[in-house]
Amino acid sequence: QVQLQESGPGLVKPSGTLSLTCAVSGGSISSSNWWSWVRQPPGKGLEWIGEIYHSGSTNYNPSLKSRVTISVDKSKNQFSLKLSSVTAADTAVYYCARGIQLWLSRYFDYWGQGTLVTVSS
Amino acid sequence: DIQMTQSPSSLSASVGDRVTITCQASQDISNYLNWYQQKPGKAPKLLIYDASNLETGVPSRFSGSGSGTDFTFTISSLQPEDIATYYCQQYDNLPPITFGGGTKVEIK
Numbered sequence: 412q413v414q415l416q417e418s419g420p421g422l423v424k425p426s427g428t429l430s431l432t433c434a435v436s437g438g439s440i441s442s443s444n445w446w447s448w449v450r451q452p453p454g455k456g457l458e459w460i461g462e463i464y465h466s467g468s469t470n471y472n473p474s475l476k477s478r479v480t481i482s483v484d485k486s487k488n489q490f491s492l493k494l495s496s497v498t499a500a501d502t503a504v505y506y507c508a509r510g511i512q513l514w515l516s517r518y519f520d521y522w523g524q525g526t527l528v529t530v531s532s
Numbered sequence: 533d534i535q536m537t538q539s540p541s542s543l544s545a546s547v548g549d550r551v552t553i554t555c556q557a558s559q560d561i562s563n564y565l566n567w568y569q570q571k572p573g574k575a576p577k578l579l580i581y582d583a584s585n586l587e588t589g590v591p592s593r594f595s596g597s598g599s600g601t602d603f604t605f606t607i608s609s610l611q612p613e614d615i616a617t618y619y620c621q622q623y624d625n626l627p628p629i630t631f632g633g634g635t636k637v638e639i640k
Contacts, residue, residue: 447629457576457619459629472628473533506575516582517623518566522575 413438415507415523423501423530429494433507433523440488441465445510447519448481448492450503458503462510463490497530504528534558534622538632544640551607553635555598555620563599564624570634571616579618580605607637615639 419431433446440446448460461471463481471479480493494501504527508519535558545551555565563583568576578587580596583603593608607614620632 456634457570457621457631459627459631461627462629470627474628508575515564517564517626517629518578518581519568519576519621520578520587522577525575 413521417507417523417526423497424532429497431492431505432489434489441485446490447508447510449506452503499530502530536620536630536632538635542636544638545610546640549610551610553605555603555632557601560600561622561624565603566621567596567605568619569616
């Protein structure tokens with residue numbers, strides 16, 4: 412059973428950098444999957460931030476691309492998110508998720524429990 | 533970006549009712565659409581992938597249909613445990629992957 416666990420500071424100052432890590436257990440991050448970050452502002456819907464393959468290939472949401480970096484650490488079986496120049500609008504629950512790609516199919520089958528990050532001074 | 537318009541944004545139905553949610557894409561996405569269920573304080577859970585395929589272990593009262601720009605998600609007989617918010621998600625021509633705005637389902 413694959414499990415994902417987010418970790419990182421729950422409070423970030425405006426203009427600072429949000430940094431989160433997603434630890435993967437029960438499976439290898441080097442498997443043929445994409446590893447994504449998705450966020451959800453309080454009381455609102457889901458927004459895909461971006462994804463990474465174990466090779467290091469990435470895709471980012473164009474709306475956040477200038478501020479986002481997703482990286483992978485195969486030795487620790489984890490991947491990370493950095494979001495720079497944060498504002499209150501970046502306050503959200505951040506989820507990591509495993510993205511399955513089978514031929515033309517793509518879907519998120521495992522998710523972390525989510526971690527609330529608040530941007531405030 | 534492909535925009536996903538979900539409706540209604542909320543609904544209230546009785547136990548045993550048939551519930552239908554629609555999702556419209558801003559352009560043709562073939563069948564590249566998934567449906568998720570999210571209960572309060574929890575992560576989303578995959579229910580339907582590729583528009584109509586039921587994820588393993590998901591009750592058969594959940595179903596999906598559609599292709600192109602118009603999609604439907606149905607709960608054939610609403611149960612108390614189905615109280616949640618439901619999201620459609622497209623993955624055609626990414627990035628980005630985009631979600632619908634969500635439909636909150638409540639018991640009448």
